[in-house]
Amino acid sequence: xxxxxxxxxxxxxxxxxxxxxxxxEDCEARRDTTIRWLTxxxxxxLLFLSADRKSLLVxxxxxxxxxxxxxxxxxPYNDFDRIASKAIRAAAERFALPKGAKVELPxxxxxxAFAAFASALEGFEPICRxxxxxxxxxxxxAVKDADEIAILxxxxxxxxxxxxxxxxxxxxxxxxxxxxxxxxxxxxxxKRGCExxxxxxxxxxxxxxxxxxxxxPWGAGPFATRGLSILDFGLCYExxxxxxxxxxxxxxxxxxxxxxxxIEKAAAIAQGELLVGxxxxxxxxxxxxxxxxxxxxxxxxxxxxxxxxxxxxPFLRNNPSADMELKSGMVVAVEPALYDPDLGGxxxxxxxxxxxxxPEMLTRSRVVRI
Amino acid sequence: xxxxxxxxxxxxxxxxxxxxxxxxEDCEARRDTTIRWLTxxxxxxLLFLSADRKSLLVxxxxxxxxxxxxxxxxxPYNDFDRIASKAIRAAAERFALPKGAKVELPxxxxxxAFAAFASALEGFEPICRxxxxxxxxxxxxAVKDADEIAILxxxxxxxxxxxxxxxxxxxxxxxxxxxxxxxxxxxxxxKRGCExxxxxxxxxxxxxxxxxxxxxPWGAGPFATRGLSILDFGLCYExxxxxxxxxxxxxxxxxxxxxxxxIEKAAAIAQGELLVGxxxxxxxxxxxxxxxxxxxxxxxxxxxxxxxxxxxxPFLRNNPSADMELKSGMVVAVEPALYDPDLGGxxxxxxxxxxxxxPEMLTRSRVVRI
Numbered sequence: 001x002x003x004x005x006x007x008x009x010x011x012x013x014x015x016x017x018x019x020x021x022x023x024x025e026d027c028e029a030r031r032d033t034t035i036r037w038l039t040x041x042x043x044x045x046l047l048f049l050s051a052d053r054k055s056l057l058v059x060x061x062x063x064x065x066x067x068x069x070x071x072x073x074x075x076p077y078n079d080f081d082r083i084a085s086k087a088i089r090a091a092a093e094r095f096a097l098p099k100g101a102k103v104e105l106p107x108x109x110x111x112x113a114f115a116a117f118a119s120a121l122e123g124f125e126p127i128c129r130x131x132x133x134x135x136x137x138x139x140x141x142a143v144k145d146a147d148e149i150a151i152l153x154x155x156x157x158x159x160x161x162x163x164x165x166x167x168x169x170x171x172x173x174x175x176x177x178x179x180x181x182x183x184x185x186x187x188x189x190x191k192r193g194c195e196x197x198x199x200x201x202x203x204x205x206x207x208x209x210x211x212x213x214x215x216x217p218w219g220a221g222p223f224a225t226r227g228l229s230i231l232d233f234g235l236c237y238e239x240x241x242x243x244x245x246x247x248x249x250x251x252x253x254x255x256x257x258x259x260x261x262x263i264e265k266a267a268a269i270a271q272g273e274l275l276v277g278x279x280x281x282x283x284x285x286x287x288x289x290x291x292x293x294x295x296x297x298x299x300x301x302x303x304x305x306x307x308x309x310x311x312x313x314p315f316l317r318n319n320p321s322a323d324m325e326l327k328s329g330m331v332v333a334v335e336p337a338l339y340d341p342d343l344g345g346x347x348x349x350x351x352x353x354x355x356x357x358x359p360e361m362l363t364r365s366r367v368v369r370i
Numbered sequence: 371x372x373x374x375x376x377x378x379x380x381x382x383x384x385x386x387x388x389x390x391x392x393x394x395e396d397c398e399a400r401r402d403t404t405i406r407w408l409t410x411x412x413x414x415x416l417l418f419l420s421a422d423r424k425s426l427l428v429x430x431x432x433x434x435x436x437x438x439x440x441x442x443x444x445x446p447y448n449d450f451d452r453i454a455s456k457a458i459r460a461a462a463e464r465f466a467l468p469k470g471a472k473v474e475l476p477x478x479x480x481x482x483a484f485a486a487f488a489s490a491l492e493g494f495e496p497i498c499r500x501x502x503x504x505x506x507x508x509x510x511x512a513v514k515d516a517d518e519i520a521i522l523x524x525x526x527x528x529x530x531x532x533x534x535x536x537x538x539x540x541x542x543x544x545x546x547x548x549x550x551x552x553x554x555x556x557x558x559x560x561k562r563g564c565e566x567x568x569x570x571x572x573x574x575x576x577x578x579x580x581x582x583x584x585x586x587p588w589g590a591g592p593f594a595t596r597g598l599s600i601l602d603f604g605l606c607y608e609x610x611x612x613x614x615x616x617x618x619x620x621x622x623x624x625x626x627x628x629x630x631x632x633i634e635k636a637a638a639i640a641q642g643e644l645l646v647g648x649x650x651x652x653x654x655x656x657x658x659x660x661x662x663x664x665x666x667x668x669x670x671x672x673x674x675x676x677x678x679x680x681x682x683x684p685f686l687r688n689n690p691s692a693d694m695e696l697k698s699g700m701v702v703a704v705e706p707a708l709y710d711p712d713l714g715g716x717x718x719x720x721x722x723x724x725x726x727x728x729p730e731m732l733t734r735s736r737v738v739r740i
Contacts, residue, residue: 028681029478030399042585061582061669063711068585078669081689108399111484112477112500130482179560183553187590190549195586200566212431215412215438216565216606220557236586299431299448311398319451341433 001147003070006038006140011053013136020051020101020124022133023088030108033308034137036239041069046077046084048091056094058087085120092124099123107134142305142313143329148240149353152307152331155237156351156362158192159244166231167368170224170248178203178218181231189235198234198241198310205229206250209344212299212337224248224370228256228344234310241310243333244365245349252369259338259346260367266290266336267348270302270316274326274334274352274359280314281323287336288318296338303334306351330354331362371517373440376408376510381423383506390421390471390494392503393458400478403678404507406609411439416447416454418461426464428457455490462494469493477504512675512683513699518610519723522677522701525607526721526732528562529614536601537738540594540618548573548588551601559605568604568611568680575599576620579714582670582707594618594740598626598714604680611680613703614735615719622739629708629716630737636660636706637718640672640686644696644704644722644729650684651693657706658688666708673704676721700724701732 014022024047026032035047038055045059057071060082065074073094080086092103103121105114105128118126129135144152162185169175169184182201189197204214206227214230223229227250234243249260266287273283284302291298303316314330315322332354337347348367352359384392394417396402405417405427414430427441430452435444443464450456462473473491475484475498488496499505514522532555539545539554552571559567574584576597584600593599597620604613619630636657643653654672661668673686684700685692702724707717718737723730 044583063580063709064582064585066711078667083689083691105481107480107482109481110477110500111475111479111481111498112502114481128481130480132482179557183557186556187549187553190588190590193589196570196588210433212434213414215434218560218566219563220560297448319453321453339433341436 001040002145003038003040007049007053007055009140010038010049010133010137011051013133014049014051017133018102019104019127019133020097021092021095022049022104023047023091023106024134025084025106025108030106032106032108032134033239034134034141037137037141037308039069039071041065041071042239045069046087047071048088048095050095050097052095054095056091058091085116088117089120092121097124100125102127104128104132107132138313139324141307142324143327144307144331145329148307149329149331151238151240152242152353153362155194155235155240155242158189158194158237159235159242160364161192162188162235163244163246163363163365166246170368171370175224176222177220178205178223179220181223182218185233193237195236195239198236198243202230202232204345206344209346210339210341211345212339224250226250228252228259228346230345230347232347232349234306239308241306241308242351242363243306243310243349244351244363245335245337245347246365247346247348247367248370249346249367250370256343256346259340259343262291262294262296263336263338263346263348264367267334267350270334270336271352271359271361274332274354276326276328276354276356278326279323280316280326281318281320283326284316284318291338298337299339300337302336303332303349306331306333326354328354328356371410372515373408373410377419377423377425379510380408380419380503380507381421383503384419384421387503388472389474389497389503390467391462391465392419392474393417393461393476394504395454395476395478400476402476402478402504403609404504404511407507407511407678409439409441411435412609415439416457417441418458418465420465420467422465424465426461428461455486458487459490462491467494470495472497474498474502477502508683509694511677512694513697514677514701515699518677519699519701521608521610522612522723523732525564525605525610525612528559528564528607529605529612530734531562532558532605533614533616533733533735536616540738541740545594546592547590548575548593549590551593552588555603563607565606565609568606568613572600572602574715576714579716580709580711581715582709594620596620598622598629598716600715600717602717602719604676609678611676611678612721612733613676613680613719614721614733615705615707615717616735617716617718617737618740619716619737620740626713626716629710629713630739632661632664632666633706633708633716633718634737637704637720640704640706641722641729641731644702644724646696646698646724646726648696649693650686650696651688651690653696654686654688661708668707669709670707672706673702673719676701676703696724698724698726
């Protein structure tokens, strides 16, 4: 991975904003995969970047960091009693920041925690911005580089192999419980070298498919029996996530069939809108309008970017706060869906690479009529 | 569940602090199981409590809320475009709060988000405290009530059945890959009615057991072969989590055997300290001293409470910030461990109920020598 090229862009932005040091934090309460994006460290660490283009990684597990992470310096978090405010003070001193220098905290820093950092940073100027360095990196990450696209292609290839297996098993009558589907995904993904499923598989038979996110995610109950079953899963390969949803429809009644046709039509319309230059909110608005024209309302957004996070920019939501221009190199999951407390739910989700010559469909999930 | 009794205690505290309304938020970026503790809603919702003893739940998925949640009023988050600051304004108006009333935000509210809430709450006084209502509920939750203890007993019973199966299979030579162990847990837990595993199973064969949290968590590689293998898992039953770790030691060499004896001894010492009135930090300090006396250092805390969260209060950490007095009704996981980049790692973790007559060991994980 070309971590250095990514870091250079961040250092440039820091210089522009007059930031002497910025901090990233990945901890149990606040995950931040940007640390992996910048160093390879898969989690549980602090990362400090200084304006003079140095990086300092402070991981919880030094053994894992030693095997995976790249940084100018690596110091164990235990040296600071695993207290972030102690580590930030030490980092500022190690980088020999000038008095009064601007030190940026992660934008996810809880409001009451700011005071503890400010106190630890006496002599410096602590800042915490919504549109700060973290925000910039999230927007940078929305456009994948060649290394990332190669990994995502491999991740979607494996996802497609498993989609094909699932469909074959279901049609053959061997996918009879939610657990059958979930365990097949768990095992086959690991056999193919995946780090895991990127999120807990949602495997919901007809009695439970009404939930946007079925709860519990999966159980031992029937699957792919008469009616609508939803299977939403994603694989994580070298840190990068896929996210797809299959709907299995066994002998759907006319009302269920109507729902299925609507989401299939919505998926086709959405795909046609995944064009460089389009606005993400406008794509989502188009699908909301389509459903509204049929007297329906989708209870969630239309889609989202995928990458080191399962849900990342660009967000395809009919909401100005998340709006972004679509660019070549973005990878998005598109998931039109409808839910009914009595008829059950259906969702169809595929991942697309946006290119200058139009969207490339990377996955092949679909409504499977049995 | 006696949600009302829990709410009454919070309303009392709000009255004492002069808080007119408080907000809880459970969203993808910031999970808060307190909403489940107070309403039964398993996730993705806002909860507003008013000083005049009313509750307003604002869930993302109305169908799931309709089936599971208890609140005075339930209004879909979509009515506020899934924007928390819109919802809080509407809640303040719905509760007809007096002008200038104190409105409390979740203590996890990001620093930069405070301004948006403050602007939406014009005419009221927004506050966000580290030691606010959220902190109070986390301390309340550390001591389990009778309903919770009954659920945790059931959860640990199922955990023990699976521990026994895992040991039987390993000894019989049928647990040969990390996936064999992980998939057994996934399937058998669901067959017994669990909602799932509370966290991703850490199943690490001898080549990977050096990691505190093996990364990736599990794969298709060998397990329980010569050396030290770690299997750390937890089950979630009706929302409540267990957390245990087995170490499988096949033909350990003398250095590995020394590590095993040390963690077994540490576990015994720690158990003897789980007494009502002891301080959680002092228990952890005792074990740190024990390891130091043998020239070792444990890279993580000694243990933690378990409940709706896998990691919750009381934290058994040699650190004054997490210190609490141990009380009857607390349920804690205790996990002495040692890791070596060459020899591998070993960890032994069991869950205990603290009672006035001493600790009750709820689970039976151990070092399994093969």
